[in-house]
Amino acid sequence: MSRKLIFSLPNILTYGRIAAVPALAVCFYFPTHTARWIALSIFFIAAITDFFDGYLARIWQQQSTLGRMLDPIADKLLVSVCLLILAWDQTIGNWSIFAAIIILCREILVSGLREFLAELRVSVPVTKLAKWKTTVQLVALGFLLAGDAGDVVFPYTTSTGIVLLWVAAILTLYTGYDYFRAGIGHLIED
Numbered sequence: 001m002s003r004k005l006i007f008s009l010p011n012i013l014t015y016g017r018i019a020a021v022p023a024l025a026v027c028f029y030f031p032t033h034t035a036r037w038i039a040l041s042i043f044f045i046a047a048i049t050d051f052f053d054g055y056l057a058r059i060w061q062q063q064s065t066l067g068r069m070l071d072p073i074a075d076k077l078l079v080s081v082c083l084l085i086l087a088w089d090q091t092i093g094n095w096s097i098f099a100a101i102i103i104l105c106r107e108i109l110v111s112g113l114r115e116f117l118a119e120l121r122v123s124v125p126v127t128k129l130a131k132w133k134t135t136v137q138l139v140a141l142g143f144l145l146a147g148d149a150g151d152v153v154f155p156y157t158t159s160t161g162i163v164l165l166w167v168a169a170i171l172t173l174y175t176g177y178d179y180f181r182a183g184i185g186h187l188i189e190d
Helices: 010-025 033-059 066-087 094-119 126-152 159-187
Strands: none
Touching: 010 033, 010 066, 033 066, 033 126, 066 094, 066 126, 094 159, 126 159
């Protein structure tokens, strides 16, 4: 791979999304409303780069193996760390922790399935519903990251985030089943 592709803007955006994860986590060590807004800002910028890195790579014909590998890793790191932090600070609690567990389990299982299928040179394309699932998940996490700071501005911020988290969990189950169904034939062959 050429040095030019390694340092292309789409890949730099992906690197930035990965770097945003610990920065976002650090915000939760400061239990203030300002820290929540900073965390939300970092998350928002990282989530936007998820769209632009792939879009720019396609239109500028700068798609790379490195980018294809790092993009889903960056997405999963961002979502997983947000869920863990929000559970840690009890924004996600009680029964809603199960929505977070569903999302985390699906992310790990689908990643493992994709890795297995990649060894067989079988590609499982991302469906439109999976893209919607990701969008709902990111919006839910945005509301939840705002948390009590958001509740001051809009009293239902956290509640809205919890409802959207459950919607994302339901979509996660359905799209996870889709991936499993697409890959099951290849698993049975062995």
